[in-house]
Amino acid sequence: MLRMMQTATLLCLGIAIAAYAADQAEPKLVKISESIYMAPMASNVYLVTTADGNVIIDTAPARQAQQAKDLLAAHNHASIKYIILTHGHADHIGGIDVWKEPGTQIVAQRNYTELVNYVTRLEGFFAPRNAAAFNRPPEAVGSWAGNYGAKIDPTIFFDENYEFSLGGLEFDLFSTPGETPDHLTVWIPSYKVAFIGDNYAGIGMPEPMSFTNLYAIRGTKPRWALDWIKSLDRVLELKPEIVLNGHGDPIFGNKEITRRLTRYRDAIQYVHDETVKGMNAGKDVFTLMREIKLPASYDLSQVFGKVSWSVRGIYDGYAGWYDMNPATMYELPPSSVYPDLVKLAGGPEPIAELAFEKVAAGKPVEALHLTDIALAYDQKNSAALKARIKALEYLKKDCENFVEEGWLDYGITKAKERLASQ
């Protein structure tokens, strides 16, 4: 499984891994029903046909949009009356221009505007992080577009609900914040089908489904667990017979939908509530990251989302950065005294030696911290860099989470580059 994940396509803003699409060299059109078709790209594109024209739900990343369009238009090339965006991540909105026709209405939830402005506002911040996380060269970033510089494509925004009908088919859209604050669900009552974007895993992979990332370490605002839970409840209340996701396979049958979404929701609730209980008991974030484990009964992997990252995401989302330690109120970080510690130790070598011992003792994270100290004194110290590579490789050996593995690879590459530049 992990091998498959490593080859999957990772996208910059959509947390997206396209295991499903990556498995297929040539994505093939998937017929969901007589009126609904799916192009299984890095993020799925859905076509809903009606007597008076078509509705497109999500548009694929820019680089795949034409391919998705070719697949779907081969089946039906009636005009596109509506494009509905389940949320504003690039892998869902990148293909808007490919799909848009004169007169096409583009529908999004109101928070879409701030989401895409936020991403644009911090473009220079996100670019190297995305490049590192997804193992690709950084994209060129132009001059700052300002706080409100994003291109806003939607023509219709709504707050809670938006309904329209086309060709006699009723579409009910409602706000379901989760992975992003602008997430929406499209419900077609007569077909009992719900399009829920990335609020279910945001990832296509076989069972057991992975826990999600309530915080994505490439950098995100908090993803509010309680909103996400309510949104999943809202979908479950509809009693859908088909659930269509932003990534991965359709889920058919209300019984299976209920089983999967309930399990997912309950896991989010569990991690949230345990974090809150720990916070109220005065526990610090690192203690809770170590202590909170998902009970096996949830039967969720952590191939994509990590419980410990989510715990920290919830904690920091509620409380921000201050940890009650007066030392952290000030501008100097702990690393400001690392060079002094190295001098006390007699240089970086003894610290690197200790780091090797920690790895041998099965404590690779402690080894990493030690190499941080040694490298703060001499960033090219070869013993410290070698110990660091050893610790990172140790962590990688047992790593089940492909996001984490990407960052470990990034660390290994950087350390090797530094070693080679001696």
Ligand SMILES: [Zn+2]
């Ligand atoms: Zn996505």
